[in-house]
Amino acid sequence: MTFVVGEDCIKCKHTDCVEVCPVDAIYSEDELPGDQEAFLQLNAELAEVWPNITERKEPPADAEDWAGKPNKLELLER
Numbered sequence: 001m002t003f004v005v006g007e008d009c010i011k012c013k014h015t016d017c018v019e020v021c022p023v024d025a026i027y028s029e030d031e032l033p034g035d036q037e038a039f040l041q042l043n044a045e046l047a048e049v050w051p052n053i054t055e056r057k058e059p060p061a062d063a064e065d066w067a068g069k070p071n072k073l074e075l076l077e078r
Contacts, residue, residue, distance in 0.1 A: 002029040004043050006036045010072035013063035015056045038073075046078070 008025030009017070017026060027033065032040065066072075 002040075003027065004029055004032050004036065004039050006033075006039050007072050008068075010076050011066040011069070013059045013066060015053050015059070018053055018056045042076075 004027050005017075006025040006027060012025070027036065029040065
């Protein structure tokens with residue numbers, strides 16, 4: 001099953017997603033909300049070049065500043 005990382009994950013500084021996603025932004029492909037469909041292709045593209053997170057790390061001090069911010073797609077750095 002394919003899992004899709006959504007907009008809430010942009011600039012997310014938490015790595016809890018290795019165990020459990022703290023922002024409910026990782027969806028199974030068949031449960032992907034309509035407003036997150038663009039992330040299916042984006043995930044496929046970026047998975048080829050970005051490293052996979054395999055271990056949880058402590059978040060930096062500004063982690064909570066990014067939680068729940070809207071319209072983060074425009075902040076995505078490629």
